[in-house]
Amino acid sequence: MKEYTLNYPKTILLLLFALAMVIPASAQKRENKNYVLLRDTITGKDSALHGGIFLPSTNKERQYAIRWIKGDTIRALTSKEVVGYRESNVTYETKLIPTGGGARLAMVPRHARNSVFTFYLFINDKGEKEYYFQKADDGSNLLTSMRGDSTTIHYENTLTTYLKSFPIAKKSEEVRNYIRTMPPTLSGFISRYRVVTTRNLNYIPRRRWGIMAGVGTFKPHTILLTEFSAQVQPHIGAFFNLPLIFDLSLQLELSYRRFAFSKIFDSLVYSSDAVYNRHDLIPGIFARYSFNSLRGKWIPYLQVGFEPKIVVSGNADNQSQNAQLIGGQWYFDSWTDSSHPIKNPISTISGGAGVEYKLSFRHSLFFDIRYSYESADEGINGFYTSLSYNF
Numbered sequence: 001m002k003e004y005t006l007n008y009p010k011t012i013l014l015l016l017f018a019l020a021m022v023i024p025a026s027a028q029k030r031e032n033k034n035y036v037l038l039r040d041t042i043t044g045k046d047s048a049l050h051g052g053i054f055l056p057s058t059n060k061e062r063q064y065a066i067r068w069i070k071g072d073t074i075r076a077l078t079s080k081e082v083v084g085y086r087e088s089n090v091t092y093e094t095k096l097i098p099t100g101g102g103a104r105l106a107m108v109p110r111h112a113r114n115s116v117f118t119f120y121l122f123i124n125d126k127g128e129k130e131y132y133f134q135k136a137d138d139g140s141n142l143l144t145s146m147r148g149d150s151t152t153i154h155y156e157n158t159l160t161t162y163l164k165s166f167p168i169a170k171k172s173e174e175v176r177n178y179i180r181t182m183p184p185t186l187s188g189f190i191s192r193y194r195v196v197t198t199r200n201l202n203y204i205p206r207r208r209w210g211i212m213a214g215v216g217t218f219k220p221h222t223i224l225l226t227e228f229s230a231q232v233q234p235h236i237g238a239f240f241n242l243p244l245i246f247d248l249s250l251q252l253e254l255s256y257r258r259f260a261f262s263k264i265f266d267s268l269v270y271s272s273d274a275v276y277n278r279h280d281l282i283p284g285i286f287a288r289y290s291f292n293s294l295r296g297k298w299i300p301y302l303q304v305g306f307e308p309k310i311v312v313s314g315n316a317d318n319q320s321q322n323a324q325l326i327g328g329q330w331y332f333d334s335w336t337d338s339s340h341p342i343k344n345p346i347s348t349i350s351g352g353a354g355v356e357y358k359l360s361f362r363h364s365l366f367f368d369i370r371y372s373y374e375s376a377d378e379g380i381n382g383f384y385t386s387l388s389y390n391f
Contacts, residue, residue, distance in 0.1 A: 033086060033088065033089070034050075034051055034052055034053065034054070034085075034086055034087055034088070035048055035049060035050050035051070035085060035086050036048065036049040036052075036066075036068055036077065036082060036084075036085040037082065037083040037084050037085065038077070038081055038082060038083065039080075039081055039082065039083050039094075046083050049068060049070070049075070051070055052068050052069055052070030052073075053068075053069055053070070054066055054067065054068055054069075054085075054087050055067040055068075055069060055074075059123050060123040060127065062092075062107065063079070063106040063107055063108060063122070063123060064078060064079050064106060064107070065077065065078050065079070066082070066085065066107070068085075079094050079105045079106055079107050080105060082094055082107055084107070085107070090109050090110075091109070091110045092107045092108065092109050092110070093107070093108065093110055093120070094106070094107050094108075094141070095107075095108055095120060095132070095134070095141050095142070095143050096140075096141045096142040096143065097122050097132065097143060098142065098143070098144075098145065103142060106122060108120040108121060108122050108132070108143075109121055111131075111186055112186060112190070114193075115136065116135060116136055116162060117133045117134065117135060117136065117159070117162075118133065118134050118136065119131060119132070119133050119186050119189070120132045120133070120134070120143060121186075122143075130145065130146075130147075130184075131145075131146040131184060131185055131186050132144060132145055132146065133146060133158075133159065135158065144157070144158060145184070146159065146184035146185070146186075146188075146189070147184040159182070159189055160179055160180070160182060163179045163182075163189075163192055163193065163196055164176060164179055166196035166197070167199070168195070168196055168199040168201075169196055172201065174201060174204060174361055175195060175196065175201065175204070178192060178195065178204050179192050179196075187245065191203070191205070191246065198293075200292070200293070200295055201361065202290075202292040202293075202294070202295070202299060202358075203246075203292050205243030205249070206243065206362070207240070207241065207242055207243065208240070208241040208364070208390040209238070209239065209240045209241070209390060209391060210238065210239060210388055210389045210390035210391050211236075211237070211238050211239075211388065211389055212236070212237050212238065212239050212253065212255065212366075212386050212387065212388035212389075213234070213235065213236045213237070213386070213387060214234070214235055214384055214385045214386035214387055215232055215233065215234050215235070215384065215385060216232070216233055216235070216372070216382050216383055216384020216385065217230050217231070217232055217233075217382050217383055217384070218230060218231065218233050218259060218372075218380045218381065218382030218384070219231075219380065219381060219382055220259070220261055220276050220379070220380045221374075221376075221379050221380070221381075227263075228261040228262075228263050228274070228276055229261075229263065230382065231260070231261055233257065233258065233259050233260070233382075233384075234257070234258065235255050235256065235257035235258075235282075235384070235386075236255060236256055237253055237254055237255025237256060237282070238253070238254055238255075239251060239252065239253045239254075239388055239390075240252045240253075241288070241390070247289055247290050247291070247292050247293075248287065248288070248289055249287075249288045249290065250285070250286070250287065250288070251284075251285070251286040251287075251288045251303060251305070252283075252284070252285055252286075253282070253283070253284035253285075253286070253307075254281070254282070254283050254284070255281075255282045255284065256279075256280070256281055256282070257279075257280045257282060257309075258278070258279050258280075259276065259277065259278040259279075259280070259314075259380055260275075260276070260277050260278075261275065261276040261277075262274065262275045262276070277313075277314060277315060278311060278313070278314035278315075278342055278380075279311070279312040279313045279314065280309045280310065280311055280312065280314075280346075281309075281310045281312055282307050282308075282309050282310070282348075283307075283308060283310070284305060284306070284307040284350065285305050285306055286303045286304065286305030286306075286350070287303060287304060287305060288301050288302070288303040289301060289302050289303070290356065297357055297358040298355055298356070298357055298358075299355065299356040299358070300353065300354070300355045300356075301353065301354055301355070301356060301368075302351075302352075302353050303351060303352065303353075303354070303368070303370075304349075304350070304351035304352075305349075305350060305351070306347070306348065306349060306350070307348040307349075307350050307372065308346075308347055308348070309346045309347075309348055309374070311342050311346060314342030315342060346374050346375075346376045346379060347374070347375055347376070348372055348373065348374045348375075348379075349372075349373050349375075350370050350371065350372045350373070351370060351371060352368055352369050352370030352371060353368060353369060354366055354367055354368020354369065354386075355367055355368070363389070363390060363391070364389075364390055365387070365388070365389055366386075366387070366388040366389075366390070367385070367386070367387050367388075368385070368386055369383060369384075369385050370383070370384055370385075370386065371383050372384060
């Protein structure tokens with residue numbers, strides 16, 4: 001059989017050569033997508049500059065001026081000269097941004113659009129992000145702020161009126177309330193647009209809190225030369241679920257769990273009575289992903305997180321006794337006590353899967369199965385179930 005050996009210096013050189021060829025080709029491909037549309041105030045016709053690159057600047061600065069370079073040509077262009085331009089995969093359009101006393105001409109990136117609206121992002125003088133939109137049938141360059149005419153979160157504008165025109169919004173008070181609380185951000189519109197277009201109320205995020213209880217089968221690590229068997233242990237607690245973005249949420253928990261293990265060993269030459277007792281206060285934090293796209297009352301979810309357990313009290317004790325055969329007769333030593341305090345705190349990784357059953361729009365039952373792993377020498381590992389109810 002012929003053997004092949006890898007020449008590492010030559011292989012590394014070949015890889016570096018391949019990267020040197022691929023990176024410029026990729027940059028050239030992105031550069032070919034670039035263009036600038038120029039406004040010709042004399043002839044009334046727009047002209048275009050193709051290819052080239054744009055010199056770096058902040059997002060706020062490039063709203064009013066850009067520098068385009070191609071070969072030996074460098075052009076400094078302002079928002080008064082540019083109709084729009086494209087850099088890599090982002091398209092910028094020159095629009096009128098309404099201000100207190102009039103409007104400001106700025107080149108703003110187009111962030112999203114559907115058949116009815118196009119959304120833009122503007123950086124104000126304070127460096128804050130502001131979202132604006134324009135209807136597809138609007139021929140002017142003047143944008144409309146997503147903040148509406150009110151400074152409060154409950155406002156009415158073209159977007160909320162559009163969302164309320166969908167059949168599910170006309171039928172459901174929960175959907176109308178969700179639309180009514182839309183923040184002036186693109187993600188706020190997209191999340192509500194998803195609800196009205198899919199007609200799926202499971203997409204409406206809600207802060208939820210409630211109580212939880214369950215049991216688990218746990219087994220402690222070997223301690224004091226004793227290997228305990230797995231036993232069922234209960235727990236009770238409370239939770240608070242905070243929606244993050246779309247189907248992700250943050251699950252915060254505070255629970256109490258009691259661990260109790262015992263083992264008796266008896267033989268002709270050795271006897272022992274070992275116990276392991278621990279009382280834990282557990283503040284848990286989990287990232288949860290819910291499959292809200294599934295319609296109906298059953299919503300499965302996955303979660304993973306940490307449970308930094310605070311040991312309120314805990315100790316492992318072992319009483320042992322040896323026997324010796326002397327002159328044909330057994331003699332027993334006195335009992336020996338061994339004790340080992342449990343350290344505090346104990347770091348735990350926990351994860352699992354579960355399912356939510358919607359009793360109503362506001363109330364649900366949750367059932368999940370998790371695996372808990374403690375890294376400490378006196379740690380406890382095992383599976384446990386949890387049943388929760390949110391008020």
